[in-house]
Amino acid sequence: MILALKDDLPAFREAIRAWLCDVLPSDWKQRQSTATSDEYYSFQRWWMSEKDKVGLATPHWPESLGGAGLSLRHEEIIADEFARAEAPTAGMYVVALNHIPATLLAWGTEAQRSRYLPGIRRGEVWCQGFSEPNAGSDLASLRTRATRDGDHYVINGQKIWSSHSMYADYCILLTRTDFDAPKHKGITYFIMDMRSPGVEVRSIEQVNGRAEFGEVFLTDVRIPVENRLGDENRGWYVAQATLAAERGVLAFEAAERQRYSFERTAKAAIVSEARWMDDAQYRREFVQLFLEMQAGRRLVRDLFQEPRGGTVPTMTPAFIKLSGTLLRQRFADLLVRIGGLEGQAFEMGVEDFIDEPMFDYLTTFGLTISAGTSEIMRNIIAERGLGLPR
Amino acid sequence: MSDPAAVQQVVVGEGDISAEDLRSNIAEILAELSTRRAVHAYLAGGSDLAEVLWDQAAQLGWLSIGLSEEIGGLGLGASGLAMLFSELGYALAPGAFIPTLVAAQCIERHASAHICQEYLPQVLAGSLKIAVSANLPDGGEAYFLGASGSALALVATAETLILVEPGDTYPVAFWDGSRPCHKMTGHRQIARLDQGDDALRYFWQLMALSATADSVGGSAAVSEQTVEYLKTRVQFDVPIGKFQALKHRVADQAVRIAVNRRGLTQAVEAAQRDQPSGYMWSLLAKASASEAYVQIAADCMQLSGGIGFTQEYDSHIFLKRARLNEALIGDSAILRDLAARELFDFVRNDQSTTDIPL
Numbered sequence: 001m002i003l004a005l006k007d008d009l010p011a012f013r014e015a016i017r018a019w020l021c022d023v024l025p026s027d028w029k030q031r032q033s034t035a036t037s038d039e040y041y042s043f044q045r046w047w048m049s050e051k052d053k054v055g056l057a058t059p060h061w062p063e064s065l066g067g068a069g070l071s072l073r074h075e076e077i078i079a080d081e082f083a084r085a086e087a088p089t090a091g092m093y094v095v096a097l098n099h100i101p102a103t104l105l106a107w108g109t110e111a112q113r114s115r116y117l118p119g120i121r122r123g124e125v126w127c128q129g130f131s132e133p134n135a136g137s138d139l140a141s142l143r144t145r146a147t148r149d150g151d152h153y154v155i156n157g158q159k160i161w162s163s164h165s166m167y168a169d170y171c172i173l174l175t176r177t178d179f180d181a182p183k184h185k186g187i188t189y190f191i192m193d194m195r196s197p198g199v200e201v202r203s204i205e206q207v208n209g210r211a212e213f214g215e216v217f218l219t220d221v222r223i224p225v226e227n228r229l230g231d232e233n234r235g236w237y238v239a240q241a242t243l244a245a246e247r248g249v250l251a252f253e254a255a256e257r258q259r260y261s262f263e264r265t266a267k268a269a270i271v272s273e274a275r276w277m278d279d280a281q282y283r284r285e286f287v288q289l290f291l292e293m294q295a296g297r298r299l300v301r302d303l304f305q306e307p308r309g310g311t312v313p314t315m316t317p318a319f320i321k322l323s324g325t326l327l328r329q330r331f332a333d334l335l336v337r338i339g340g341l342e343g344q345a346f347e348m349g350v351e352d353f354i355d356e357p358m359f360d361y362l363t364t365f366g367l368t369i370s371a372g373t374s375e376i377m378r379n380i381i382a383e384r385g386l387g388l389p390r
Numbered sequence: 391m392s393d394p395a396a397v398q399q400v401v402v403g404e405g406d407i408s409a410e411d412l413r414s415n416i417a418e419i420l421a422e423l424s425t426r427r428a429v430h431a432y433l434a435g436g437s438d439l440a441e442v443l444w445d446q447a448a449q450l451g452w453l454s455i456g457l458s459e460e461i462g463g464l465g466l467g468a469s470g471l472a473m474l475f476s477e478l479g480y481a482l483a484p485g486a487f488i489p490t491l492v493a494a495q496c497i498e499r500h501a502s503a504h505i506c507q508e509y510l511p512q513v514l515a516g517s518l519k520i521a522v523s524a525n526l527p528d529g530g531e532a533y534f535l536g537a538s539g540s541a542l543a544l545v546a547t548a549e550t551l552i553l554v555e556p557g558d559t560y561p562v563a564f565w566d567g568s569r570p571c572h573k574m575t576g577h578r579q580i581a582r583l584d585q586g587d588d589a590l591r592y593f594w595q596l597m598a599l600s601a602t603a604d605s606v607g608g609s610a611a612v613s614e615q616t617v618e619y620l621k622t623r624v625q626f627d628v629p630i631g632k633f634q635a636l637k638h639r640v641a642d643q644a645v646r647i648a649v650n651r652r653g654l655t656q657a658v659e660a661a662q663r664d665q666p667s668g669y670m671w672s673l674l675a676k677a678s679a680s681e682a683y684v685q686i687a688a689d690c691m692q693l694s695g696g697i698g699f700t701q702e703y704d705s706h707i708f709l710k711r712a713r714l715n716e717a718l719i720g721d722s723a724i725l726r727d728l729a730a731r732e733l734f735d736f737v738r739n740d741q742s743t744t745d746i747p748l
Contacts, residue, residue, distance in 0.1 A: 009748075073748060259744050266737045277734060284726040287733060291674040294744055295652035301746065302652070319648045322641075381644055382637035386617045389632045 003055040003068055013077045016056075020085040023050050029086065032350040037203070037211060040350065041167050044091045048123045057121045060249060061101055065117050072304060075249050083256035092164035092212075094250070095172070096126040102245035103172065107189075107230045107238045116170065116191065127168035129159040129192065129216055130239070136161075137376050139174075140183045140236060144218060146175035146190070153177075153190065153228070155198075155221040161370070165201050165214040168194045172242060173223075178233050189235035191227045198222075208362040209348055243371075248303070251320050255297045258328065262293050264355060265335065276338045289331050296324055315385035322377040325367040332361035409466065412455075413473050419446060420481035426704050429482045433567045433707065440484040447487070448516025456495050461506065462514050468596065468661035471495065472603040472654060479607030482707055484568040486519045488600045489536035493520035493544040496593050500583040501553065509542065520544060521556065524571060526594070526720045531573065533562065535718070538572035542580075544593065551583040551590050566714040568707070594719060595669045598676035599661060601715045602654045605676075605683035606647065608715075612708040613643040616690040623695070636693060643686045650679040659746075667743035670732035677722035677729075683712035 002019060005011040025031070032040055051057045060075050061067020070078075081087075090097050100120065104113050120126070135142040144157025155175060165171065171192040178186030192199070198221035203211040230238040265286075269277050276282040303316045335357035336343055349359035368374045382388045407415075423443060432439035447453050455470035457463025464470060471491055478487055494513045498506055512518035521536030523546040534543060538561035545552050557576025564571050583589040617640050620631030630636055653675040660668035691698045691705040698705040719725065736743050 076748060263737075263742065263744065266733065270734060270737050277730075280723070280727065283730045284723060287674055287726050287730045288678060290733065291653050291656075291671075291678050292649055294656050294671075295649045297744075297746060298652035298655055299648060315644065315648070319645050323645050323649050375638070378638040378641035379634070381641035382631075386640060386644060388617065388620060388637050388640070389629050 001054070003059075003070075006068075006070060006074060009073065009077065012074065013081060016078060016081045017085070019054060020081060020087055024085060024087055028088070029350060033348045033356075035350070037166070041092070044088065044093070045123050047088050047091075048093060052121050052123075058097065058101075060097075061117075062105075065101060065105070065113065066121065067101075072249075076252060079249060079253035080256050083253060083260050086257075086260070089253070089257075090250075092125050092167055093120075093123075095128050095163070096120045096124060098245040098250060099128065099172065099242045100126055103229065103238065103242045106241040111226070112191070112229070119169070124169040125164055125167050126170045126172065127162045127165040127194070127214075127216075128242070129162055129165075129171045129173040131161045132158060133160050137373055139239075140187065142174055142176060142187065144173075144175045145179075146177050146188055146223075148177075148225075148232075149222075151225050152222045153188075153225065155190075155192070155218045155223060157218050159216040159218070160204075161213050162201075162216050163213045165194070165216050166203050168201075170194060171199075171216065172229075174235055174239060177235075181233065184236045186233055187235035187239070188232050189229040189238040190223050191229060192221065192223055193227075196221050196223070206362075207365060208359055210350075251303070251317075251324065252300050254324060255293075255300045255320075258293050258324075258331075259297060261355065262290055262331070266290075268355075274338075282334065282338055285334050289327065289334065292323070292327050293331075296320070296327060299323070315381050318372075318377045318380045318385065321372060322374055322381070325364065326374065328367060329361070329364040332357060332364050336361050409469070409473065412464075413477065415450075416452065416474060416477045417480070419450065420477055420483060424478075424481040424483045426482070429484065429568070429704075429707060430702070432484050440486075443483055443485055444487075444516060444519075448514075453491065453494075453516055454514050456491055457498055457510065457514070461498065461510055467495075468599055469658045471596070471600060472658045475600050475603035476607035476654075479604035479711070480611045482568060482608070482611070482704070482711065486521070486536045486540070486570055488569070488597075488604070489522040489534075489540075489544075490518070490520045492593070492596045492600055493522050493542070495596055496544060496551065496583065496589065497553065499592060500551070500589040501581055505553065505581050518542060521559075521572065521574075522546075522593070522597070524718055526724065528720070528724075534559070534572050534574055535569065536572070537570045543574065543577065544583075545577065546590055546593055549590075551593050552579050553581045553583060554579050564710075564714060566707075566710040568711060569714065591669045595661065595672040597719055598672035598725070599654070599657050601718050602650075602657060602672065602675040602679040605679040605712065605715050606651050606654050608708055608711055609643070609650070609679070609683040609686045610647050612687050612690045612705070613640060613647060615704065616640060616643075616693050619694055639689060639693065643689065646682050646686065650675070650682050653678050665743075666741075667732070667736065670729045670736075670743065673725040673729040673732075676719065677725040680712065680716040680718075681722050684709070684716050687712045 002015045005015050032043055048057060055068050058067040059070045059078055063069035101117065104117065130139060132142050132144060144155065146153040146155050171194055173190045173192045175188050175190060176186050177188040198219040200217040201214045203214045205211045299320055303320060306314055306316060339357045343357045347356045347359060349356040383390050423446060428437060428439050431437040451464060452474055454463040455466050455474050459465040475488060490513060494510060497509060509518060519537055519540045521534040521540040521543040524533040524535040527548045538559040540556065543554050543556045545554050554577035556574050559572045559574045562571045562573060620636055621629050623630050657672040657675040660671045687709040691709055694703065694705050697703050
């Protein structure tokens, strides 16, 4: 019924808003913040199935891949309404919903697309096996070994920072197949079934008390040749398609959630007649960040205006990543200071923007590291954007 | 100023030029006339660059960019002013563009048809320069932006906005020698632009928006110039731009400029749509962009080494303009306090200020 209204944007928006109000328990955040990891996993599966019932599980996918084939406008409306309602984020489905279709569209065979994409709507979880203990910012130096053995490859090595790998059904895996070639030219990309013998996952507890990512140990894991994406030793180029998925609607939704977080903070301050509004320092910092929040939303919108796959790479995605994550951190930092001792009381959060200042603050230190550290983003801006020598 | 993301297609007049075409046209002409050499010569007292630019601006219709088409303007409003002032800021152009065009915009919006008839054609023709109040009345000295001896001035008191014939004026030598400023004693009132504070708010909103545009343009120019310097200056046998400690500083400048450019867009769109939050957004954008301009210009002076400390190099011109921009209207603290009051009022009344139409 929501999708049937797609030609009437205001009605489409109204329908999503009504559905969210109807389906989402108002206290889901409070309940999930004290949930175990397993309970939270079940909750996310439930949310995915609810979205699927109304056609919103994969609204942004092309119809040829089983999506709703909605336009960017629709995506913006959906993201905005989800943000406004403080609905759960894509959470453990981020990779499945964004990175997998982006990669399979560019590099997958027809067989691979029809084999893997339909399962995502049914709630299959994907994780990313890219980083290694000794290959972080220098990802291309990865050393997990893949050796051809008949119609299989045999994998040995270790991956780390694989979000939700404990619950993952599949993993997109970068391995080294040629140890003699220059480092970017000896990498091969696979789809790995996480139930394969030899795969062992250990979760890693984070500074914010949650344990969303894991270490993945791989011992003589056998992957069939047909699970290779792209040619042998061309995996680095396949990975570029995966990483490009971090642009776009994901950034849009984060920026919109940021907006509502600011508005909730301002509203709460008014309602409770918070003392910080009378403090010149806090008040001035708040309005400065408020401006940067709004500017950041416009920066994301400008990204949508840029031609896709244009020949001249722009700096906009790097600007968004760097400024967006630092803004989150500075805002959380301000709220922690405003919170005083009361704000130090231990309150667990779930996901982002829970409005628990210390939890949010600690969470942001993951954001300025993952998907390209702030320092790597500065290198990218300086070298690829400004043309400074490497 | 090459930022394709900021492009906005607007049809201008009958020629159907896009706003972007107009912008690049302005940029090209300024690059030719307002060269760094010419700006240095002007500041040293050896050129009439300000007058040359003013005459060009009149001939090419730049002075009409914000006014409505009914009276012979291009009808681009605040967005036209922002575009022009960004480019003038980028080129370090001297002159009284901001005061004259902000005043003209206020006159068109708030003065009687008779007053408009009397003065706006002169503005379009380039034969009238108008001075305006440069700082919020706070009990201290009142300054005016624009040439001493201007025939007309727009005076903002605490209560009202009045159009006057200035009495005696005294030029003030500020460190930034590119935008004339003065003090005034006495005046003859010509017209009171309104009785409430709407005209006053609109005046300060446009002033803030204009200072934001100048700051965004200027900070982009000084940062780009510094990036080029880092590519060519060799020390320890390498271009110093190879050093990560320096790379990261200019990368941070680029991000900050990109963000403040969108702060300007927010202020411009709110003004174009006549949103009540436009005043707040302009003040916030000005506080942020002028502060960034100061810090970027100062950082660039340091990054330019010894040459950056010399009169013959450009760093100081940017830094001095940035400092004047920062002090214009009121300092960042005052502007943020005014904006915070606005914001909390909107929130109290359940009015969102952050809607961006799809």
